[in-house]
Structure formats: structure tokens, C-alpha cells
Amino acid sequence: MSGTTTVxxxxxxxxxxxxxxxxxxxxxxxxxxxxxxxxGSPGSGKTALLERxxxxxxxxxxxxxxxxxxxxxxxxxxxxRYGFPVRQITTAGACHLDAKMVVRALEGWDLASLDLLFIxxxxxxxxxxxxxxxxxxxxxxxxxxxxxxxxxxxxxxFFKSKLMVLSxxxxxxxxxxxxxxxxxxxxxxxxxxxxxxxxxxTGAGMDDWLRWLDKR
Amino acid sequence: xxxxxxxxxxxxxxGTEMKPHAGARPVKVTVRVGAMSGVDRDSLSFCFEAIVxxxxxxxxxxxxxxxxxxxxxxxxxxxxxx
Numbered sequence: 182m183s184g185t186t187t188v189x190x191x192x193x194x195x196x197x198x199x200x201x202x203x204x205x206x207x208x209x210x211x212x213x214x215x216x217x218x219x220x221g222s223p224g225s226g227k228t229a230l231l232e233r234x235x236x237x238x239x240x241x242x243x244x245x246x247x248x249x250x251x252x253x254x255x256x257x258x259x260x261x262r263y264g265f266p267v268r269q270i271t272t273a274g275a276c277h278l279d280a281k282m283v284v285r286a287l288e289g290w291d292l293a294s295l296d297l298l299f300i301x302x303x304x305x306x307x308x309x310x311x312x313x314x315x316x317x318x319x320x321x322x323x324x325x326x327x328x329x330x331x332x333x334x335x336x337x338x339f340f341k342s343k344l345m346v347l348s349x350x351x352x353x354x355x356x357x358x359x360x361x362x363x364x365x366x367x368x369x370x371x372x373x374x375x376x377x378x379x380x381x382x383t384g385a386g387m388d389d390w391l392r393w394l395d396k397r
Numbered sequence: 398x399x400x401x402x403x404x405x406x407x408x409x410x411x412g413t414e415m416k417p418h419a420g421a422r423p424v425k426v427t428v429r430v431g432a433m434s435g436v437d438r439d440s441l442s443f444c445f446e447a448i449v450x451x452x453x454x455x456x457x458x459x460x461x462x463x464x465x466x467x468x469x470x471x472x473x474x475x476x477x478x479x
Contacts, residue, residue: 187422188414190412190471194406194428276399308399311437311469341467370433371479 186266198312201280203314208292215397216298218314220338222331223304225330226348228256229381230322230390231299236261237391243296247286249278249303256301277308280315297394310337317397318343325349326356329363332370339370344377345394351380403436404444410471415427420479422459427472429464436469451459 193199200392209216219227232248233301247265248256257269270278270286283300300316302309321342323331326349332339341347345367354358367374377393379386411426423467438461445459464470 184417186421186475186476186478188474190410190414190426192410192471194403194410194471197406198408232456244468275402279402307435307437310467311399312402325405332457337433340433367436379467 198280202283202313202315212292214237214295216297216316218300218319219303219318221380222306222308225322225324227301233381245295246299278302278303279312283314306335306338320344322346322348325352325358332366336370339367344375347378350378351383399456400440400444404448404468414474421476424477425458427460428461429466431464431468433467434469
């Protein structure tokens with residue numbers, strides 16, 4: 182008996198990743214951990230934002246960081262200076278973190294000792310978009326030198342992020358970046374996206390960012 | 398270029414679905430890709446063709462349909478029964 186059969190699949194392509202992410206989200210919720218997935222281009226200032234953030238926390242702050250890169254533990258070393266738990270995830274070529282990498286990286290950590298977990302994704306505006314890591318929210322960084330059209334060119338991540346951090350705003354006088362256009366572009370992709378303007382060099386906007394974290 | 402990983406996930410799903418259909422040949426798999434999913438259709442097609450080559454999935458077609466927003470869904474699989 183030969184013929185063609187059609188099988189309905191009716192599920193997400195990344196259902197296995199989503200299953201692990203749902204488990205992670207369950208764990209984070211159970212332990213009252215607010216988890217953020219930081220996404221931005223290489224050099225957009227993700228690590229700098231985390232450095233300045235960690236530096237502002239009291240030593241008893243219950244915070245930890247997972248930081249992803251294709252190679253090197255340079256970021257983990259930078260971030261470990263502030264005395265909070267930090268782990269590097271090296272993806273050995275992969276352009277994004279996935280939920281399985283996060284599950285592995287969290288092994289042996291006492292989640293009960295945390296209130297806040299930052300996951301710094303691999304520098305990339307495209308690939309991390311598709312992979313849920315169990316976070317409460319994605320935060321996208323757009324640095325001033327990258328140009329105001331990035332939300333239009335890479336809409337996926339701006340669509341999925343709760344907050345856009347416009348970073349390196351101290352460079353506004355020196356580069357041809359139309360701030361209003363950047364904001365309008367992001368809102369044209371996602372009208373409800375929250376936007377903060379931050380400079381980790383001058384500290385401008387850091388209070389807003391810390392308040393945003395506190396509100397969660 | 399995470400489309401290789403996406404293509405791999407599609408093949409894994411197809412492999413799982415093929416198990417109860419011994420001897421069948423996969424003809425076409427249909428997926429729905431939204432414009433906000435972060436997946437580029439052309440590179441997904443390219444990667445798919447590259448990774449099925451030389452495997453039991455060689456010759457299987459990937460059909461990509463439009464979907465709203467950030468959807469990235471497997472729809473159905475067409476098999477040729479022996």
C-alpha cells in the first residue's frame with residue numbers, strides 16, 4: 182500500500198528549547214528570581230552596563246551573572262571583580278545562548294540565594310531573538326554609534342524586548358545619531374517598548390536603570 | 398547564522414515523526430516563519446538544503462509559509478508510504 186500521508190506537527194520549531202526554558206522560568210519563579218536576558222550587538226555596552234550596575238549594588242545584594250561569548254572568559258573576569266557570582270558560558274561557535282546552556286551553567290548554584298540574575302547573551306541582534314532562556318524579560322541595548330535605523334533592520338529583537346536601553350548617550354554630540362528617530366523606529370516595531378537612555382561613562386541615566394530594576 | 402540550528406531542530410522533529418512510519422520517505426516539511434521571529438527564510442532554506450545532503454532526508458523539500466509576528470512553527474510533514 183503506497184501513497185502520501187500528511188502528518189500534522191503543530192508545534193514550535195524550538196519546542197525542546199522552549200520546554201527547558203519553561204522549566205527554568207518555573208525555577209526562577211519558585212525562587213523569586215527576576216531574570217533578565219541582555220541582548221545587543223558586539224560592543225553595544227552590555228558588559229559595561231553590568232559592571233556599572235554591579236558596582237552600584239551593596240555587597241549583600243543577591244545578584245548573579247551568566248555571560249555568554251563565543252570564546253574567552255574575558256567578560257566573566259571583568260564582572261567577577263565586583264564580588265558577585267559570575268559564570269562564563271563559552272558557546273564554541275554558536276551565535277546565541279540557548280536554554281540548555283543556561284541549565285548547564287546554573288548547575289551547582291544555589292538559586293535560593295538569588296533575587297536577580299542577569300544573562301548577558303552573545304553579542305548579536307539576530308540569533309538570540311529566537312531562543313527563550315526562561316527570562317522574565319529581554320532587554321535590548323542599542324548604542325548610539327550603531328545608528329538609529331537598527332530597530333527597523335533587526336525588528337525581531339525590538340519586537341520581543343520589554344526595554345530598550347539606548348547606551349553610550351554621552352556620544353550624542355559627536356556622532357550623527359537622531360535620537361527621536363531611534364525612539365520612533367523602536368516604537369514603530371513595538372509601541373509598548375520601554376526606553377531608557379544611559380551612559381556608563383558619565384553615569385547618566387543609571388539611576389533610571391536601577392529604578393527600573395528595583396520596580397520588578 | 399543560527400538558521401543551521403533551526404534547520405537541525407526541524408530535522409530532529411521530522412526524525413521523531415518518521416519513527417512510526419517505517420520505510421516511508423519524507424517528501425516535504427512545512428514551517429511557518431513570522432517576520433519578527435529572527436529567522437531569515439533564505440538562509441533557512443540554504444542551511445536546510447546543506448544539512449539534508451547525504452542523509453536519509455536528502456531530497457525532502459522545505460516549504461516556508463508566512464506567519465504573524467514572531468511565530469516559528471512546524472506545520473506538517475508529507476510522507477510517501479512504501
